[in-house]
Amino acid sequence: MAACMKRLDRAMLSIRLLRNIQLHNERSLSTSLHRLALDGEQPSKFTPPVKPVIIDKTQSVASLRKFLSPEFVPPRQRTNPAKFSMERRDMVRRRKVLHIPEFYVGSILAVTMTDPHSAGKNNRFVGICIQRGGRGLGATFVLRNIIDNQGVEICYEMYSPRVQQIEVLKLEKRLDDNLMYLRDALPEYCTVDPDMKPHPFSTTGEVPVNKIKVKMLPKPWSKRWERPKFDVKGIRFDLCLSPEQMEHAQKWAQPWLEYDMLKEYDTSKLEEDIYTEIQQEAATK
Amino acid sequence: MRLALQLLISHGRVARRMGLGPESRINILRNILTGLVRHERIETTTARADEVRFYAEKLIDYAKRGDTDEKAMKMASFWLTEKDLVPKLFKVLAPRFETQQKGYTRMVRLPARLNLDRAKMAVLEYKGNPFPHLSPIRKENELTLINQLLKAYREERSQFLAAKS
Numbered sequence: 001m002a003a004c005m006k007r008l009d010r011a012m013l014s015i016r017l018l019r020n021i022q023l024h025n026e027r028s029l030s031t032s033l034h035r036l037a038l039d040g041e042q043p044s045k046f047t048p049p050v051k052p053v054i055i056d057k058t059q060s061v062a063s064l065r066k067f068l069s070p071e072f073v074p075p076r077q078r079t080n081p082a083k084f085s086m087e088r089r090d091m092v093r094r095r096k097v098l099h100i101p102e103f104y105v106g107s108i109l110a111v112t113m114t115d116p117h118s119a120g121k122n123n124r125f126v127g128i129c130i131q132r133g134g135r136g137l138g139a140t141f142v143l144r145n146i147i148d149n150q151g152v153e154i155c156y157e158m159y160s161p162r163v164q165q166i167e168v169l170k171l172e173k174r175l176d177d178n179l180m181y182l183r184d185a186l187p188e189y190c191t192v193d194p195d196m197k198p199h200p201f202s203t204t205g206e207v208p209v210n211k212i213k214v215k216m217l218p219k220p221w222s223k224r225w226e227r228p229k230f231d232v233k234g235i236r237f238d239l240c241l242s243p244e245q246m247e248h249a250q251k252w253a254q255p256w257l258e259y260d261m262l263k264e265y266d267t268s269k270l271e272e273d274i275y276t277e278i279q280q281e282a283a284t285k
Numbered sequence: 286m287r288l289a290l291q292l293l294i295s296h297g298r299v300a301r302r303m304g305l306g307p308e309s310r311i312n313i314l315r316n317i318l319t320g321l322v323r324h325e326r327i328e329t330t331t332a333r334a335d336e337v338r339f340y341a342e343k344l345i346d347y348a349k350r351g352d353t354d355e356k357a358m359k360m361a362s363f364w365l366t367e368k369d370l371v372p373k374l375f376k377v378l379a380p381r382f383e384t385q386q387k388g389y390t391r392m393v394r395l396p397a398r399l400n401l402d403r404a405k406m407a408v409l410e411y412k413g414n415p416f417p418h419l420s421p422i423r424k425e426n427e428l429t430l431i432n433q434l435l436k437a438y439r440e441e442r443s444q445f446l447a448a449k450s
Contacts, residue, residue, distance in 0.1 A: 256311045259363045261343040262300075 064203050067102045068275050070132060071139030071158065076265050087136040088274065092281040094137075094159050100166055105129050106174030106210060108192055109143055110167040111156055122164060125154055126194045130179035144182060146191045151183065171201040173209045175233040184221040185214040185235075216240045228253040301336055314340055319366045322374055326410035331394060334407040338390050340364070341411070345389050348379040381413050388412070393419045 072091070074084045103109060108128050115123040127143030130153070134140045137159045144153045156163060182190050189212075213236040216225075225232045226241055226249040237246060257263065303310040317337045320327050322344075329337070344364055350357040352375040361371050382389045395406040408419060425432060 254307065256308055256363075259360060260311065261340055261347075261360075 065102070065205065065207070066275065068271055068278075069100070069102070069139075071135050072274050072278065073267055073271055074135055084136070085277070088278065089281060091137060091159060092278055096282070096285075098163060098166070100158055101168045103129060103141075103168050103171060104173045104207060105132055105177055105179055106172055107168055108170040108196065109141075110165075110169055110196075111143065111154075111163060112165045113156070113160075114162045114164060124194075125152075126169065126192050126196060127152070127154065128179070128182070128190060128192055130182055144179075144190050145194070146187050147194075149187075151187070151190065153183075167198065168201075169196050170199045171207060173207050175209070175211060175213075176231075178230075179234070180223070181216070181221075181225045181230075181232055181235055182214065184223075184225070185216050189214050224249070301332060303333065303336065310336075315364055315366060318344065318364055319370060321409060321411065322365060322370045322378070323367065325414040326408060326416055328395065328406060328408050331405040331407040334392050334409040337409060338392055341390050341409070342387065344374070345378060345382055348374050349383070351375070351379075378411065381411075391419070 072088060106129065108126065110124060110126045112122050112124045114121060125143060125145070127145035129141050130144050131142045132139070133142075134157075139158045140155050141158065142153055142155045144151065146152070158166075212234065214234055215236050216239075219240070223230065225235055226237060226246060228250060229252060241249075301310075304313050313333065314337050317327065317329055317333055318340055321337065321341055344360065347354075347357045347360045352358055352361075352372075358371075361374055362368065365371055365374065389411060391410050391412055393408045393410075395408055398404045398406050410416075410419070427433070427436070
């Protein structure tokens with residue numbers, strides 16, 4: 001007992017000595033710095049070291065993911081294609097000024113837009129993208145978030161001059177192209193932290209698909225999502241609907257629609273042409 | 286305008302309405318298409334022939350993909366209600382139109398039906414069918430003066446070119 005106490009005492013003493021030495025050194029260091037500074041002009045501000053920029057040269061340009069934004073591809077109609085090519089030129093001109101990143105329905109975005117009535121002249125909104133609509137310069141996307149227990153959806157026009165910055169905080173896809181059913185889902189699936197840090201994502205390879213199946217609030221919903229015309233894959237129907245209700249919903253199924261050749265519109269060749277056209281436009285100037 | 290009004294006015298709508306509804310329309314067209322593939326020349330109303338024309342050509346495009354293609358087989362088995370016509374489609378009709386890109390069918394209008402409805406009739410056929418031609422072929426008469434002179438000119442020219450080379 002007495003022996004360990006003695007050892008403890010010695011340890012404490014050595015620690016105290018070391019601490020004193022350290023303090024003494026620091027004091028001496030600080031005074032020396034002060035003297036040096038006094039010799040010269042004012043004390044220089046602390047400049048942190050430059051962060052090293054890592055350029056990944058292992059992956060070539062060819063392996064980058066080829067992405068054509070859906071608003072470039074016009075639907076089937078009788079208008080003159082010259083109108084679409086002129087519109088595409090204007091869209092590329094705007095994209096040279098404002099960087100519109102690649103994103104999908106289900107990704108989390110942060111948009112800063114000019115607002116004359118706010119203090120800092122800008123306002124920032126973070127939300128999950130639930131729908132991408134419109135073609136050409138009128139292309140829009142709807143962001144949804146729940147703020148103070150209130151669901152908020154804002155529809156932004158991508159090519160509006162009021163938009164200052166579009167940032168992708170999390171890039172991912174979902175099972176559906178249209179997530180309007182999140183309005184009738186539990187609020188936890190739409191809440192996004194406004195101060196969320198951007199998640200890093202790679203520019204090559206497949207976009208991660210979030211195969212989450214969402215739990216819904218009790219019926220009535222804004223739309224009857226169980227009907228086959230919406231073709232919703234991301235809802236957990238087994239928790240909210242009975243098998244009889246699911247069967248009843250199948251009465252509205254139109255099984256001949258997938259065999260109707262009139263409804264098919266193959267855009268693959270059109271998309272390739274538009275992609276090369278845009279690359280050429282972006283390269284000039 | 287109000288959405289209900291939009292449903293009643295059909296300005297600019299190109300899709301035809303047939304039968305009792307969309308399912309009925311597809312069934313009618315399916316039956317006509319099956320008859321066309323079986324007999325290669327059929328007589329129907331003008332509107333139905335016009336609608337079936339599009340589906341007939343698209344079916345040939347699918348058949349050109351080959352019967353190993355899953356989508357092509359599903360389409361063929363859906364559109365042809367008589368299943369013994371599926372091999373005919375893939376083995377007879379698809380090779381016949383291999384060299385052509387489009388225009389596999391021909392539609393010719395007929396005089397109206399003599400029934401009470403006086404419906405406009407048309408004949409729809411796949412090109413290359415074994416029947417005689419629908420419209421008479423105009424044969425040039427070789428024995429007219431101009432044709433005889435042209436024939437002699439062509440012979441002299443070929444002799445001249447042969448002698449030159």
